[in-house]
Amino acid sequence: MQGARLPGRRFRDALRYAARVHGGQFRKGTGRPYVGHLLGVTSIVLTHGGDEDEAIAALLHDAVEDQGGKARLREIRKKFGARVARIVDGCTDSYTEPKPPWLARKKKYLRHLRHANSSVCLVSAADKLYNARETLNDLRFEGTKVWERFKAAKKQVLWYYREVEKILRHKCPRALAGELAGVVTELERLAKISV
Numbered sequence: 001m002q003g004a005r006l007p008g009r010r011f012r013d014a015l016r017y018a019a020r021v022h023g024g025q026f027r028k029g030t031g032r033p034y035v036g037h038l039l040g041v042t043s044i045v046l047t048h049g050g051d052e053d054e055a056i057a058a059l060l061h062d063a064v065e066d067q068g069g070k071a072r073l074r075e076i077r078k079k080f081g082a083r084v085a086r087i088v089d090g091c092t093d094s095y096t097e098p099k100p101p102w103l104a105r106k107k108k109y110l111r112h113l114r115h116a117n118s119s120v121c122l123v124s125a126a127d128k129l130y131n132a133r134e135t136l137n138d139l140r141f142e143g144t145k146v147w148e149r150f151k152a153a154k155k156q157v158l159w160y161y162r163e164v165e166k167i168l169r170h171k172c173p174r175a176l177a178g179e180l181a182g183v184v185t186e187l188e189r190l191a192k193i194s195v
Helices: 009-021 034-047 052-060 069-080 082-090 102-113 118-149 154-168 174-193
Strands: none
Touching: 009 034, 009 052, 009 069, 034 052, 034 118, 052 069, 052 082, 052 118, 069 082, 082 118, 102 118, 102 154, 118 154, 118 174, 154 174
């Protein structure tokens, strides 16, 4: 995209911050460093036209939910600004540990997503695409044990991915929405085969 600015010092600071906050964390049920997820989501955001604040929010989108709640959100606002904090807040479905029950949390997030602004929708779509891709890839190579990672049944996980896709279909860049729809459809197809 001509005229787009490359992420600068704030982005580099956010990358270091995210690596520190999530430093000892791994993706659920895997040995993959969590920072790989953050970089993947950020890459998707930048690929689909995200600006520096949206890229920073992508790096930090799970920091509040997984690493500190409201206190972490206040710190993000202070370090990276109100807009980044609003996007991160909009991508957060829980501020407490332990988290509320899975289904109630996801239903509440879906209601929120219907009214979310374009920046929240972009980061959320990138996050869900990354997660759906990873689930699909792991289902292909590891089989049905992939569903054991979730705090919900396979049917609920697939329902959630599809509901997110339906909401974001017209709220994020077309290419991103199309890829999310395709991955969710393939995940549903493969999940039926690998019962």
